[in-house]
Amino acid sequence: MVHSRPDPSHEAEWIRLCKSGEKEAFAPLVDAYQRRVFSIVFHFVRRRNDVEDLVQEIFMKAFAAIESYNAQSSFGTWLNRIAVNHCYDYLRRQRSSRVTYFWEMSEEGQRQVEAQSHNPADNGSNSAEKLAIGDLINKLLARAPAEDRVILTLKEIEDRSVEEISEIMGLKLSTVKVRLHRARKRMIRDLEKWQEGR
Amino acid sequence: MRCDAVRQIVEEGMNMPPAVAAHVESCSGCKGYLRKWETLRGALIALRAEDPPEPSIGFTTRVMHRLEDNPAELGQQFIDQIGRRVVYATLMVALMLLLVLMLPPSGPYRSSGISESVLVQAQVASLSNEQILGVDGADNSEQMVSSPAPATSDNSGGRGTK
Numbered sequence: 001m002v003h004s005r006p007d008p009s010h011e012a013e014w015i016r017l018c019k020s021g022e023k024e025a026f027a028p029l030v031d032a033y034q035r036r037v038f039s040i041v042f043h044f045v046r047r048r049n050d051v052e053d054l055v056q057e058i059f060m061k062a063f064a065a066i067e068s069y070n071a072q073s074s075f076g077t078w079l080n081r082i083a084v085n086h087c088y089d090y091l092r093r094q095r096s097s098r099v100t101y102f103w104e105m106s107e108e109g110q111r112q113v114e115a116q117s118h119n120p121a122d123n124g125s126n127s128a129e130k131l132a133i134g135d136l137i138n139k140l141l142a143r144a145p146a147e148d149r150v151i152l153t154l155k156e157i158e159d160r161s162v163e164e165i166s167e168i169m170g171l172k173l174s175t176v177k178v179r180l181h182r183a184r185k186r187m188i189r190d191l192e193k194w195q196e197g198r
Numbered sequence: 199m200r201c202d203a204v205r206q207i208v209e210e211g212m213n214m215p216p217a218v219a220a221h222v223e224s225c226s227g228c229k230g231y232l233r234k235w236e237t238l239r240g241a242l243i244a245l246r247a248e249d250p251p252e253p254s255i256g257f258t259t260r261v262m263h264r265l266e267d268n269p270a271e272l273g274q275q276f277i278d279q280i281g282r283r284v285v286y287a288t289l290m291v292a293l294m295l296l297l298v299l300m301l302p303p304s305g306p307y308r309s310s311g312i313s314e315s316v317l318v319q320a321q322v323a324s325l326s327n328e329q330i331l332g333v334d335g336a337d338n339s340e341q342m343v344s345s346p347a348p349a350t351s352d353n354s355g356g357r358g359t360k
Contacts, residue, residue: 055257
């Protein structure tokens with residue numbers, strides 16, 4: 001299994017062959033990029049059981065659309081874009097992503113999140129607090145609107161620059177900045193709500 | 199400096215310009231916002247440490263089999279992508295047509311060719327004519343004018359006899 005980025009000339013040749021209809025030439029591209037795509041998909045959906053199916057679908061989509069790849073960006077970036085869009089569609093389809101944020105949840109839902117976020121050994125210490133917040137973050141991300149989740153994941157978990165996010169999502173730099181700020185504000189408001197309810 | 203602009207700068211986690219740092223120092227709201235965001239950011243960054251699942255053995259082979267076995271699936275994906283756009287475009291056109299048909303015309307009505315004020319004037323004129331002519335069409339104008347006359351003529355007659 002090849003995990004590092006392939007030689008650009010080899011990659012260009014595989015892509016050319018794929019465009020001419022030779023499916024076998026797609027296998028080394030799958031080998032080269034599968035780990036990267038697994039990582040992206042896992043960061044977005046955070047459900048281990050769903051990752052492999054989604055990655056397969058992403059590679060199927062990439063092969064179907066390979067005619068449209070025009071080498072303006074690297075193949076990796078182009079593939080990332082397909083992966084992010086696929087995850088975005090997936091998250092939007094999920095019922096949980098429609099529940100949105102903590103303050104929009106029912107009282108019962110809030111109680112469940114709080115109960116799950118509290119460590120049984122929570123004695124108010126800083127590390128316990130961090131652990132609880134980390135767990136809460138997972139829960140909140142799972143319920144956040146797909147748009148917020150995608151952009152926060154790219155910036156804070158995938159550690160992408162605003163420029164990279166703009167390229168992957170096909171948005172203007174200013175739009176990326178505005179959406180990031182909005183997503184962060186909502187997240188902070190959610191944290192405040194959680195802290196008030198404790 | 200506005201708090202929202204300051205917050206947008208500080209949440210990036212870069213070195214703050216002096217004006218921004220001074221604002222944060224003096225504004226308890228922004229200071230609290232920064233503290234909360236740092237907590238959340240730390241928790242988000244901690245998620246990076248979670249290892250994603252490894253591709254299972256034979257992953258590439260399965261993808262290739264799927265490509266071989268399901269050319270129809272690829273076609274379906276293409277239709278899904280293109281078809282959705284066609285459906286949206288058709289819906290938009292239908293909506294616009296519906297709006298054009300349902301909305302009243304913005305120009306003046308031209309059905310009667312006579313303006314409303316002219317019609318009102320004509321009605322008023324016909325009513326006053328009816329009063330003057332009576333229902334049977336006889337000329338009552340003299341009667342209407344002379345109706346109080348008997349009293350005056352009586353009076354004048356009275357005066358005259360005196």
